Amino acid sequence: MNTPHRSGHVAVIGRPNVGKSTLTNALVGAKVSIVSNRPQTTRHRLLGIATFPEGQLLLVDTPGLHRDQGKSTASAMHRWMNRAARGALEGVDAALLVVRAGQWDEADSFAYQALHQAGVPVVLVVNQVDRLKDKSALLPYLAQVSEGREFASVHPISALKRKGLEPLVKAVLGLLPEQPAAYAEDEITDKSQRFLAGELVREQLMRLLGEELPYATTVEIERFVVDGALLRIGAVIWVERDGQKAIVIGKGGERLRDIGSKARMQMERLFGAKVFLETWVRVREGWSDDEAALRAFGYHE
Incomplete structure (x- = not known):
């Protein structure tokens, strides 16, 4: 049976x-x-x-x-x-x-x-x-x-x-209804590669920065281009103050390079492709308490 x-x-x-x-x-x-x-x-x-x-x-x-x-x-x-x-x-x-x-x-x-x-x-x-x-x-x-x-x-x-x-x-x-699969066997999420790329950059911000600063950051993917076997990705890291921007960049840009390098390796592992990743840091004051800013950065129902 x-x-x-x-x-x-x-x-x-x-x-x-x-x-x-x-x-x-x-x-x-x-x-x-x-x-x-x-x-x-x-x-x-x-x-x-x-x-x-x-x-x-x-x-x-x-x-x-x-x-x-x-x-x-x-x-x-x-x-x-x-x-x-x-x-x-x-x-x-x-x-x-x-x-x-x-x-x-x-x-x-x-x-x-x-x-x-x-x-x-x-x-x-x-x-x-x-x-x-x-x-x-x-x-x-x-x-x-x-x-x-x-x-x-x-x-x-x-x-x-x-x-x-x-x-x-x-x-x-055993708790689920008897019905066919909703997705193909090789599908693993409903989110796009573009969304996942932004999350992988944000993961490194959470891991590499201090206690409070990660919560003042978000990531926006400005560019996601498939160039043959290469993915060209441009990521903007948004913070709320100029002092936070300096922390993310680090001395001589060292921390930002570290964030980008680790995120790129995670992307290549997940996407199964070579990735060229560029990162920038920009300031938008109070974005985390601004409903319009949240919507612009992809936080919507």
């Missing part, structure tokens, strides 16, 4: 910096969502397409879900990310609530409540179990976080080391 093919949308939800994008990339088998150790690296809602013989997971990777602080204290960027995270719940067939092993706080409870209210089956994904020093604490922790909450199943995993993913995939596919 043939196993029915299942396919559907699965929201990947959790508080910032618990490994949602790492999990999405691990399931897709390719880098479609950028990763850094800083919270709120993901700004856009992004679809990762994970195809298996038994079915297809359409993984909706989102910005971290957090309490909305209200218009007076939250920037336009903050409000945009919360809308993107909440919008990911519309029309999904199931959701993955990603938490960090050994931790559960108000932000995790807030994310769970949002999913519970949405009325979709919730799979608890306990990430980074490899980092637990006391492995005997895992079972009591799982019992504690499951008490009084409805989970379709619970899965301890390590997204980074790709451990525990097979049982997770099987469980999630």
Whole structure:
């Protein structure tokens, strides 16, 4: 008897910096969502397409879900990310609530409540179990976080080391409707190469700059030209102040060259082509709290 093919949308939800994008990339088998150790690296809602013989997971990777602080204290960027995270719940067939092993706080409870209210089956994904020093604490922790909450199943995993993913995939596919795949087997995301190029530059900004500055930066791809076997890409890094521009460029342009070099290598790996990348840094004051600027830079529903 043939196993029915299942396919559907699965929201990947959790508080910032618990490994949602790492999990999405691990399931897709390719880098479609950028990763850094800083919270709120993901700004856009992004679809990762994970195809298996038994079915297809359409993984909706989102910005971290957090309490909305209200218009007076939250920037336009903050409000945009919360809308993107909440919008990911519309029309999904199931959701993955990603938490960090050994931790559960108000932000995790807030994310769970949002999913519970949405009325979709919730799979608890306990990430980074490899980092637990006391492995005997895992079972009591799982019992504690499951008490009084409805989970379709619970899965301890390590997204980074790709451990525990097979049982997770099987469980999630079981929650999806029987229907054919929505995308071809070789498709990995609904985003364009142009969008991914901008994200790969921004990933290096998140990784290489200080604590606060990455949140004052965004990337706009001004040029994306296919020139035979070569991709010619021009990227503008936008900051909010002249002092920030100097930090991004670095002494003698060294930091900007480093950002460009690392981003170019990631692009070549993802696109399977040689890349000629040019980068510039420009200033637009207060762009992250300006709705019109956000729309111009691609932050729209």
